[in-house]
Amino acid sequence: MSGGPSFLPRIWRSGQTIVAASEATRQRAAYWMREGKIAAAFGLVFVGCLLLPVGSARFDGAVLEGLHLVRWYAQEHVLLCLVPAFFIAGAISVFVGQASVLRYLGARANRVVAYGVASVSGSILAVCSCTVLPLFAGIYRRGAGLGPATAFLYSGPAINVLAIVLTARLLGPDLGIARAVGAIGFSIVIGLSMHLIFRGEELDRNKSDATVSTPEASRPLWQTLLYFGAMIGLLLAANWGEAGQEGPWAAIHSAKWLLTAGFAIALGVFLSAWFGARWREVAAVASVVLVAAVLFPAKPVAPFVAGVIGLVLLTSGRPGELGEWFDASWQLAKQILPLLLLGVLAAGLLLGRPGHEGLIPSAWVTRAVGGNSLTSNLFASIAGAFMYFATLTEVPILQGLIGSGMGKGPALALLLAGPALSLPNMLVIRNVLGTRKTLTYVILVVVMASLSGIVFGRLVS
Numbered sequence: 194m195s196g197g198p199s200f201l202p203r204i205w206r207s208g209q210t211i212v213a214a215s216e217a218t219r220q221r222a223a224y225w226m227r228e229g230k231i232a233a234a235f236g237l238v239f240v241g242c243l244l245l246p247v248g249s250a251r252f253d254g255a256v257l258e259g260l261h262l263v264r265w266y267a268q269e270h271v272l273l274c275l276v277p278a279f280f281i282a283g284a285i286s287v288f289v290g291q292a293s294v295l296r297y298l299g300a301r302a303n304r305v306v307a308y309g310v311a312s313v314s315g316s317i318l319a320v321c322s323c324t325v326l327p328l329f330a331g332i333y334r335r336g337a338g339l340g341p342a343t344a345f346l347y348s349g350p351a352i353n354v355l356a357i358v359l360t361a362r363l364l365g366p367d368l369g370i371a372r373a374v375g376a377i378g379f380s381i382v383i384g385l386s387m388h389l390i391f392r393g394e395e396l397d398r399n400k401s402d403a404t405v406s407t408p409e410a411s412r413p414l415w416q417t418l419l420y421f422g423a424m425i426g427l428l429l430a431a432n433w434g435e436a437g438q439e440g441p442w443a444a445i446h447s448a449k450w451l452l453t454a455g456f457a458i459a460l461g462v463f464l465s466a467w468f469g470a471r472w473r474e475v476a477a478v479a480s481v482v483l484v485a486a487v488l489f490p491a492k493p494v495a496p497f498v499a500g501v502i503g504l505v506l507l508t509s510g511r512p513g514e515l516g517e518w519f520d521a522s523w524q525l526a527k528q529i530l531p532l533l534l535l536g537v538l539a540a541g542l543l544l545g546r547p548g549h550e551g552l553i554p555s556a557w558v559t560r561a562v563g564g565n566s567l568t569s570n571l572f573a574s575i576a577g578a579f580m581y582f583a584t585l586t587e588v589p590i591l592q593g594l595i596g597s598g599m600g601k602g603p604a605l606a607l608l609l610a611g612p613a614l615s616l617p618n619m620l621v622i623r624n625v626l627g628t629r630k631t632l633t634y635v636i637l638v639v640v641m642a643s644l645s646g647i648v649f650g651r652l653v654s
Contacts, residue, residue: 255542255551262541262581263534272494274324275530276501277428282331283522284424287514288417289335298337298345311337311344312352312380321582322618323533324428325349327525330625339395339626343634344384346622351376351613360588360608367653368601372608375645379609383637390633412467420463427456431497450493457482457500469515470507478503529621536617540581559594565602565650567643573603574642577611578619578635587611602650610642 246252298307325346333342352373361369388395430452433445445452461479464470481503482496489495508519545551561572582590591604614635623631 251550251552254549255545258545258549258551259538259541261549262546263538265546266534266537266581270321270323271530272498272501273431274321274428275327275526275533277424277431278324278327279522279526279529280504280518281421281424281428282327282525283518283520284421285328285331285335286521287517288420298332298341302338302341307338307341308344308381308384311341311384312348312377322350322613322615323581323621324432326529326533326618326621326625330525330529330621333625338388339391339630340384340388342384343387344380346634347383347613347638348376348380351609352380356588356612363588363592364595364604368605368608371605371645371649375605375609375642375649379613379638379641382641383634386637387630387634391630416463416467420460420467423456423460423463427453427460430456453493453497454486464507464515469513474507478507528624532620532624533617536615536620537581540579540616544576544580559598562594562599562603562607565600565647565654567647569600569603570606570643570646570650571639573599573606573646574610574639577607577642578614578639579616580611581615581617582611600650601653602646602648604646605649606642606646609645610638614638 298310329342329346357369357373360372430449433449461475465472465475482499485496485499508515510516543551543553558576562569595604619635
């Protein structure tokens, strides 16, 4: 019995040792689990580097195609499309009251008004799937409901009057009419579907929007409308594509840079008269733009670059609304532009540029979209969703594919899915809406485009 008291401490110490050993084992296991994942990722990257098919004509050509597409995108779209779009989106955040967005595009707005405004405003812009992204992010974060915001997101690149006219002219009136009807209907159906699917989350979001107060406007509405009209006009004029060699569309194209200059002058006047920009600085920027136009008459992009740099200098680091405008635009650019360039590189690597091949042979695509089966329509929708189409470029591409045996049903499916989606577009939408909503939006577009292609293919057959 005398050994009892000394026996208990020994058991206690043994138990503590076992517990300490178990804890050390768990910590070591957790360490190896954490670091093992990193080591496995390094191992996969290393094996991938070892197995890179460098020297293969297909792989080397695909890498060059990806780089070519990124360079082309930077030359043709970042400056002329995205920079004005970023400034417009930043202006929405600063100069458009949240209460106004909620009144016309919020979840509590009249449905007819909300979806009508979203589809009409998107179609007026007539931009590509990437240029619409800053504008979509601006109105959604300002309080637009998910349904109207996604209707705007689809309608911007899809309901393009100029592209629909070109489709009817080059691919036939039946495809042109079907594209117009399908795109208008899609924007509303997709918006309503997104609203219904995520109705619970939208209700939670609305609770915070209900407390938004309506501050007194700092200037009359007509001044704000003219200011936005000048920026939107500048964006459209600078990116106006040639639809043909004659007629009003070609006439507008021939005067696009004069129209761009006119809208830029109007913007400078509005900034000086209503938004606090110093008129001497605006005049100095205008002088530099004029000199660039005189020195580089064959390169109208040069005065455009001078104007963009001047606008940055006029707005950046300034107190008040001008500084807030630049800051909002810059924040969107930092968030969106890297994802877009990465997506364009990946799209070029996989699919190449029009007329050139990436890793996926174009013959596979041509064979897969013949006839009017479910498979061919679904493949056309998915391929179009991942490809990047600049505004109007989808029409000559489809003209070549139809000549190679593509069915009219899959052609319509690609027309309805392709301009509205792209791989870079998806990456940015995910950053704004999250994975679930982005995946739902993409699936809705692909499925509806496929079904429309099947129905249209049977009607025209």
